Amino acid sequence: MSKTSRRSFTCSCGRTFEADIFRSANVTLQPGLKAQILAGHFNRVRCPACRRETDADVPFLYHDMDANLMVWVYPSTSASDAAAIRAKVRRAHEIVGSVLPHETPHTGHEVVFGLEELLPLIGVDRAAP
DSSP states (O other): OOEEEEEEEEOTTSOEEEEEEEEEEETTTOHHHHHHHHHTOTTEEEOTTTOOEEEOOOOEEEEETTTTEEEEEEOGGGGGGHHHHHHHHHHHHHHHHHHOTTOOOOOSOOEEESHHHHGGGGTOOTTOO
């Protein structure tokens, strides 16, 4: 199931506003989310004052049940903290595995940074014409 949460954002025009963003995206149950990701519209917020759009820059869990793929997608700006983030995700996975030992194994790609790193995992090659 996909989950949203309400967050506060501050636009470069100075306006602070709230918007709903996805914290998880199950693209099997909601295929439209994959289309948003591919189109570059996923987790984009719009300032109500100046109408400027920007990426929410929040991590989310991408889940494709048909492809047996579950990946944490962190903003590319978080890449400098990759080791700490991967350790945190690995530990969380261990905890879940200890409580639910029959979980489906992950594919080995548990954390990526930015949508550009996610796209090859979901079968999209941006270099193709």
